[in-house]
Amino acid sequence: MRNEHTGIHVFSDRYTLSPATVTGNVARGNQMDLAMLxxxxxxxxxxxxxxxxxxxxxxxxxxxxxxxPTLAEGGVPGFSGAPGFIGMVAPLGTPPxxxxxLSSEIAAIVARPDVQAKIATLSVEPGYSDEKTFGAYLVAxxxxxKEIIKTLPPPQ
Numbered sequence: 211m212r213n214e215h216t217g218i219h220v221f222s223d224r225y226t227l228s229p230a231t232v233t234g235n236v237a238r239g240n241q242m243d244l245a246m247l248x249x250x251x252x253x254x255x256x257x258x259x260x261x262x263x264x265x266x267x268x269x270x271x272x273x274x275x276x277x278x279p280t281l282a283e284g285g286v287p288g289f290s291g292a293p294g295f296i297g298m299v300a301p302l303g304t305p306p307x308x309x310x311x312l313s314s315e316i317a318a319i320v321a322r323p324d325v326q327a328k329i330a331t332l333s334v335e336p337g338y339s340d341e342k343t344f345g346a347y348l349v350a351x352x353x354x355x356k357e358i359i360k361t362l363p364p365p366q
């Protein structure tokens with residue numbers, strides 16, 4: 211978490227993957243004070259009572275965990291992490307008609323109740339964005355992340 215949102219200093223101890231962070235922490239007797247992790251890695255441990263979720267970084271509570279408040283509800287307004295997503299992209303130069311067809315087929319698949327249920331098991335909210343909306347989202351998030359990276363101190 212960045213200092214301008216909370217006024218606190220948080221030491222970063224990076225693992226390569228969030229599941230390793232959760233598993234390693236639980237195995238060592240919960241020695242970690244705080245971590246920001248993806249829900250797919252964390253929610254099973256939260257539901258099992260192994261770790262406590264303080265808040266989620268997305269603007270709305272998750273349907274899969276409505277008991278976990280957002281950071282804004284917890285008193286940290288203005289902070290919003292990028293929601294987890296599963297996206298599909300095509301190689302540069304793919305004809306627009308092919309992209310529209312694939313997008314339409316993906317929308318139909320994602321709308322199926324069995325697929326919605328399977329996606330929900332990943333602790334992400336099922337949803338669909340068409341190719342233009344998803345492309346714009348990726349560009350906007352890339353710009354935001356680039357600006358955040360510029361503010362970080364060099365790794366030591």
